[in-house]
Amino acid sequence: MLANKKGKILDVGAGGGPYAELCKEQGYNYTSQDFCQLDVDLLREGSYHPIDIVCDATTIPVDGFEYDYVLCTEVLEHTVDPALVVKEIARVLKIGGKIFLTVPQLAPGHQRPYWFYGGLTEEWIIRIFRDCGLEIESIGYPYRGPANLAKLCIANLSSNIKNLQKLNGLSVRLLLALPLNLLISISALVSAMLTDSLDSENNLGYGNFVIAIKR
Known part of the structure; x- marks a missing residue:
């Protein structure tokens, strides 16, 4: 038994x-937290995993210095005050504990009504993590600028297809828009392959993956 x-x-x-x-297979003592107020149809998995701690992420009812690691993936943009969430994560982490966090920098609207930010920048992350006593070990994203425009176009195409599926009848406007949207998506992908390296400042970065340690 590897647990714990x-x-x-x-x-x-x-x-x-x-x-x-x-996490469990790898031998970690795993605890889940969520506020459990999102419509399950909006969850990628289609339902909530059994949640151990149901609460707001800004006030987690556990002692400080409790956890060796914290996962927080694609969550901050769905909180009213993401800085308070980071502060709470820092509180429950042990000294030397690590946080693994992903957050979008450019993102279309999703999971409404709990979508409060279109993205958070690298500069925001650096500033808030520093103020919370979290030292960033690495920050970045495997995809760069223009490639992410293709992602957004494809996400828009997927959204339009879902909208079409919800209709009882056919929408002429939507049917006409789909081929155009597909053409734009393909064009964006080709453009990304040719120009991706030009976005040296990551101004069009889709998001950030952060590893930080509590000092």
Whole structure:
């Protein structure tokens, strides 16, 4: 039995729990947290994973210095005050504990009515993490600027297809828009392949993956 040998990990905003089984298989003592107020149809997994702590992410009812690791993936943009969430994560982390966080920098609207920010910049992350006593070990994203425009176009195409599926009848405007949207998506992808390296300042970055440690 490997459980508890690798430390305690808190999954903040766990939702459908996409990392729950992996964490347990790897021997971590896994705890999930979520406010559990989102319509389950909006969850990628289609339902909530069993949530151990149901609460707001700004006030987690556990002692300070409780966890060795915290996961927080694609959550901050759905909170009214993301800085307070980071502060709470820092509170529950042990000294030397690590946070693994992903957050969009450019994102279309999703999971409404709990969508409060279109994205958070690298500069915001650096400033807030520093103020909360979290030292960033790495920050970045595997995809750069223009490539992410293609992602947004494809996301828009997917949204239009879902809208079409919801209609009882056919929408002429939507049917006409789909081929145009597909053409734009393909064009954006080709453009991305040719110009991606030109976005040296990551002004069009889709998001950030952050690893930080509590000092």
